[in-house]
Each structure stands twice: as structure tokens, then as C-alpha cells.
Amino acid sequence: MTVNPADTALWPAPHASGAVDATVHVPGSKSVTNRALVLAALASEPGWLRRPLRSRDTLLMAGALRAMGVGIEEGVGPDGTGEAWRVIPAGLRGPATVDVGNAGTVMRFLPPVAALADGPVRFDGDPRSYERPLHGVIDALRALGARIDDDGRGALPMTVHGSGALDGGPVAVDASSSSQFVSALLLSGPRFNQGVEVRHTGAALPSMPHIRMTVDMLRAVGAQVDTPESGGEPNVWRVTPGALLGRDLTIEPDLSNAQPFLAAALVTGGRVVIPDWPARTTQPGDRLREIFTEMGGSCRLTDYGLVFTGSGAIHGIDVDLSEVGELTPGIAAVAALADSPSTLRGVAHLRLHETDRLAALTKEINELGGDVTETADGLHIRPRPLHGGVFHTYEDHRMATAGAIIGLAVEGVRIENVATTAKTLPDFPELWTGMLGSDRA
Numbered sequence: 001m002t003v004n005p006a007d008t009a010l011w012p013a014p015h016a017s018g019a020v021d022a023t024v025h026v027p028g029s030k031s032v033t034n035r036a037l038v039l040a041a042l043a044s045e046p047g048w049l050r051r052p053l054r055s056r057d058t059l060l061m062a063g064a065l066r067a068m069g070v071g072i073e074e075g076v077g078p079d080g081t082g083e084a085w086r087v088i089p090a091g092l093r094g095p096a097t098v099d100v101g102n103a104g105t106v107m108r109f110l111p112p113v114a115a116l117a118d119g120p121v122r123f124d125g126d127p128r129s130y131e132r133p134l135h136g137v138i139d140a141l142r143a144l145g146a147r148i149d150d151d152g153r154g155a156l157p158m159t160v161h162g163s164g165a166l167d168g169g170p171v172a173v174d175a176s177s178s179s180q181f182v183s184a185l186l187l188s189g190p191r192f193n194q195g196v197e198v199r200h201t202g203a204a205l206p207s208m209p210h211i212r213m214t215v216d217m218l219r220a221v222g223a224q225v226d227t228p229e230s231g232g233e234p235n236v237w238r239v240t241p242g243a244l245l246g247r248d249l250t251i252e253p254d255l256s257n258a259q260p261f262l263a264a265a266l267v268t269g270g271r272v273v274i275p276d277w278p279a280r281t282t283q284p285g286d287r288l289r290e291i292f293t294e295m296g297g298s299c300r301l302t303d304y305g306l307v308f309t310g311s312g313a314i315h316g317i318d319v320d321l322s323e324v325g326e327l328t329p330g331i332a333a334v335a336a337l338a339d340s341p342s343t344l345r346g347v348a349h350l351r352l353h354e355t356d357r358l359a360a361l362t363k364e365i366n367e368l369g370g371d372v373t374e375t376a377d378g379l380h381i382r383p384r385p386l387h388g389g390v391f392h393t394y395e396d397h398r399m400a401t402a403g404a405i406i407g408l409a410v411e412g413v414r415i416e417n418v419a420t421t422a423k424t425l426p427d428f429p430e431l432w433t434g435m436l437g438s439d440r441a
């Protein structure tokens with residue numbers, strides 16, 4: 001976890017002078033957009049993605065698929081309204097080069113796709129991508145018949161020598177460090193000769209909603225998937241080989257990126273409306289309705305969207321976040337402003353996310369006067385009066401939005417490199433100041 005001295009841009013986080021009252025249109029989900037791109041690229045006919053997220057992670061995914069020969073045309077949708085991408089599958093090509101940036105979805109979901117290409121595909125990315133776990137994908141692909149050259153660490157950079165097809169079949173993976181290992185193998189599974197049977201071995205599997213998202217989206221394009229929930233063995237997922245349909249899919253708003261805006265209602269005792277909040281979704285951000293209600297807010301889901309209201313009080317929480325780890329930074333920020341201590345559990349694997357999120361949150365909140373300690377699998381947060389200062393972000397989009405939440409309540413917080421939010425929410429600073437618009441005047 002290092003701070004890049006060259007990147008000293010500091011963004012004065014707006015301080016809220018009163019209760020927020022705003023409607024915020026949150027852009028599309030990163031996790032849904034990147035799964036939809038992969039599935040559309042593997043389909044046997046063209047498809048549409050409407051309202052896709054346009055951010056660093058999704059543009060890297062689109063760029064990588066294009067490098068392997070897939071057509072992705074960016075424009076307006078078939079009915080002339082809103083942004084839509086047309087994905088035109090093609091025979092997957094190598095040689096190609098893939099820049100994964102620091103996108104877990106790109107570095108994990110694409111090596112199985114590359115194994116289906118007809119030549120070598122070189123994977124590289126940001127320095128942090130070399131440290132993020134990839135061994136589950138590399139070892140599994142080798143066991144399923146792929147040839148991969150890496151430097152022996154089971155990590156990036158590496159080359160997948162695609163041979164046009166992959167045998168597939170049963171494989172065991174320890175996915176306790178990232179659910180994305182399982183999702184990656186399932187997404188390409190229908191295109192393997194024998195399909196795939198993924199058996200998770202090892203300690204608890206995090207981020208189960210993201211695996212359900214993978215399964216739901218596979219089924220929506222015609223794949224047959226057997227899961228533990230559909231009567232199969234615990235920790236075993238099976239995908240039958242078969243062609244995938246090209247669909248016309250509208251991407252849901254990113255509910256994890258709705259988090260800072262909901263937090264703003266909670267922290268200021270205000271009200272925030274998120275249009276198009278889905279009535280049914282696999283996104284982990286849906287759990288915010290329950291978590292932020294327990295922390296002092298209340299919410300109402302209408303046909304228009306989610307109406308979330310703060311009460312003026314913020315309560316601490318004791319919660320297991322293993323299923324929804326990506327919500328941890330935003331919850332920690334709210335917890336630091338609460339009227340009682342919090343314990344966030346089940347998220348040891350966050351040490352290998354964009355940055356070591358447990359260390360980063362502890363350090364940055366404490367530098368503002370907070371009292372946070374790391375536990376073996378999470379954080380213990382005792383609220384204390386905070387003061388202004390620089391909030392470092394370690395190239396982690398969710399550190400930047402966590403700092404912005406604290407800035408609402410604490411004057412003089414400056415966020416280093418707020419532009420890092422471009423990973424999943426490039427418009428964050430504008431959306432944030434827009435939300436505060438009337439009460440900042």
C-alpha cells in the first residue's frame with residue numbers, strides 16, 4: 001500500500017450545510033456490464049447492452065474483447081433512446097494483448113475466454129494487478145487443458161496460449177480469496193467442450209451474491225446451470241456445454257455505487273432517491289436497504305426507485321459483510337460518524353482488493369482523529385470527533401467515496417486523487433456536488 005507522490009491532486013470534499021434532498025441517477029452496474037459483455041461476446045448471435053456502465057473497468061473489458069476480435073459498437077439503442085452497445089461475436093483471435101488495469105472482473109473473467117482464442121493472449125495491468133490473487137483461475141484452466149505461461153507466482157503478467165477450444169470438465173478451485181474465480185470459470189463454461197463443473201474447496205467463499213449474478217445471467221442467455229441452491233451438492237456449480245443467445249439487456253444501476261449517496265442521506269438526516277432501483281436483483285448493494293436501516297435510516301421501494309431517508313441519528317452496527325465485501329469502505333465511513341461502535345466482520349479478503357482496504361481505512365480514518373483497529377477479518381470502529389486533513393485513496397475508487405462521505409460531516413477533508421473513482425463511477429465528483437447543489441448555495 002503506497003501513495004504515489006506524483007499524484008498530489010487534492011479534492012476538497014464538500015461539507016454538507018444541511019440535510020440533502022436529491023434524486024441521483026446512478027450509472028450502470030460494473031459487475032452486470034462486464035458479465036454482459038463477456039456473455040454477449042461468447043454468444044452465437046449479436047446482442048445489445050442498454051445503459052451500460054462507461055468507466056475504466058468496463059472500457060478495459062470492451063477493449064480486451066475487441067482485441068480478441070469481438071465487435072463492440074457504441075451508440076444509441078435500437079429504439080433510438082439512451083446509450084447502447086451492440087456486441088457482435090466473432091471467432092476469438094490471438095495474438096492479442098489485454099490490459100486489465102486493476103479490474104478484478106477483467107483479470108479473472110477473461111483468461112478462460114482467451115483459452116478459446118486461436119493464438120496467444122498476453123495479460124498485463126497496473127502494478128497492483130500483479131499482487132491480486134489469480135492462482136485459482138490459472139491452476140483451474142491448466143487442469144482443464146489450457147497452456148499458460150506465467151512467472152511461476154500464479155499471478156499477472158501472463159500469457160494464455162489459446163488453441164481455439166478447451167476440454168473443460170470437472171475442476172476444484174479454492175476461491176476463498178475471490179468469488180471471481182468461480183464466476184470466471186462458469187461464464188465461459190458453456191463454450192468448453194465438456195462444459196465445466198467447479199467445486200470450491202477451502203475456507204468460506206466470499207461474495208455469494210456475485211456468484212448468483214453469474215448464474216442468473218448465464219441462465220438468461222440460455223445456459224443450463226446446476227447450483228447448490230437448485231438441489232446440487234454444496235459448493236459445486238455445473239454448466240452444460242451449449243450455444244448462448246444474443247439478448248437485449250438493460251443494465252441495472254450500480255447499487256454499490258449508490259452507496260455514497262444513500263450514506264449522504266443517513267449522515268445529513270436528509271433524503272435521497274435512486275431511480276430504477278430494481279425490485280429484484282442479485283447485486284450486493286441491495287443489502288444496503290437493510291444495513292443502512294439498521295444504522296438509522298429508513299427506506300421505501302416504489303415503482304420509481306428507492307427513497308432513502310436519514311433520521312438524523314447514525315447508529316453503529318455489528319455485521320458480517322462476507323457476502324457484500326465491496327460495501328465495507330462506505331459502511332466504515334458511516335460507522336466512523338455513528339453514535340456507537342461498530343464491528344465489521346468476514347472481510348479478510350479485502351486485504352487483496354484494489355488496495356489493502358482494511359489497512360487503508362484504518363490509517364485514513366485514524367489520521368482524521370478516528371479510532372479504528374483491524375481485526376483478523378475486519379474492522380472495529382469506535383466513533384470519535386474527527387477533524388479535517390488529507391484522505392489518501394491508494395488508487396481505490398471506494399476509498400475516495402468513503403472519504404467523501406466523511407467530508408459531508410467533517411470540515412476540511414481533502415481527497416487525494418478523487419479521479420480514481422473513474423474505475424467504476426467517472427462522474428462521481430459531479431454527481432456528488434449535484435446532489436448537494438441547493439443546500440451548498
Ligand SMILES: O=C(O)C1=C[C@@H](OP(=O)(O)O)[C@@H](O)[C@H](O)C1
Nearest residue numbers: 031178179180206207210325326
Ligand atoms: O464478480 C464481481 O463482479 C465482483 C465480485 C467481488 O469480488 P471478490 O469476491 O473478489 O470480493 C466484488 O468484491 C467485486 O467488486 C465484484
Ligand SMILES: C=C(OP(=O)(O)O)C(=O)O
Nearest residue numbers: 102103104105326353354
Ligand atoms: C473489489 C472491487 O473490484 P474488482 O472488480 O476490481 O475486484 C470493487 O469494486 O470493490
